[in-house]
Amino acid sequence: xxxxxxxxxxxxxxxxxxxxxxxxxxxxxxxxxxxxxxxxxxxxxxxxxxxxxxxxxxxxxxxxxxxxxxxxxxxxxxxxxxxxxxxxxxxxxxxxxxxxxxxxxxxxxxxxxxxxxxxxxxxxxxxxxxxxxxxxxxxxxxxxxxxxxxxxxxxxxxxxxxxxxxxxxxxxxxxxxxxxxxxxxxxxxxxxxxxxxxxxxxxxxxxxxxxxxxxxxxxxxxxx
Numbered sequence: 001x002x003x004x005x006x007x008x009x010x011x012x013x014x015x016x017x018x019x020x021x022x023x024x025x026x027x028x029x030x031x032x033x034x035x036x037x038x039x040x041x042x043x044x045x046x047x048x049x050x051x052x053x054x055x056x057x058x059x060x061x062x063x064x065x066x067x068x069x070x071x072x073x074x075x076x077x078x079x080x081x082x083x084x085x086x087x088x089x090x091x092x093x094x095x096x097x098x099x100x101x102x103x104x105x106x107x108x109x110x111x112x113x114x115x116x117x118x119x120x121x122x123x124x125x126x127x128x129x130x131x132x133x134x135x136x137x138x139x140x141x142x143x144x145x146x147x148x149x150x151x152x153x154x155x156x157x158x159x160x161x162x163x164x165x166x167x168x169x170x171x172x173x174x175x176x177x178x179x180x181x182x183x184x185x186x187x188x189x190x191x192x193x194x195x196x197x198x199x200x201x202x203x204x205x206x207x208x209x210x211x212x213x214x215x216x217x218x219x220x221x222x223x224x
Contacts, residue, residue: 001199002083002103009032012028014081029066039198047203050207053217054087054089062087063085084100084101095116097114097220099112099206100112108187113183113212114182116181117180124219125219130173130177136212139215152182152184160179163177
């Protein structure tokens, strides 16, 4: 369970997103960070029970800095106003298969998979799909997966209109080969975050994502 005060802090930060205000509310930030880390620890403890790949993760491996990277952004607000957590065995590599939790009053969700892999990794995944697309079909059609996820996310900006180069247009895996990201998301109301068993509820929603992550890890390791 997360404290409502954590999101009161984030809401106030959203209205006062500048360094002076942030420094004046250092104690509020310290309380927020403690709540944030405790939630990660509670969730990580549950996830490790059924995903051995996360065994060596520590809380510090699953956090995000509250400071925004504004180098290439028109929005120069220095601080993030949402809470997020990332669980992946590749703890030093943010863009790898894993589980993600995003919390904000305007949109909270659980997600998993691999978002926008680099070209070399994308090729490895497509190579796996070309021969074992039925495995992914089975994953997304499983009843446990479908309880929370409606297939993979279909963002038009991350999908090709036709099969990629070097793959036949009528390839039986053509549907999957058009994807440039392999993620699944489940949205929920932020009010769930204040439930006493929120960590268990999140873990239950993440568990059906494990076969997807396993498939992606297999593609990235066995095809190297």
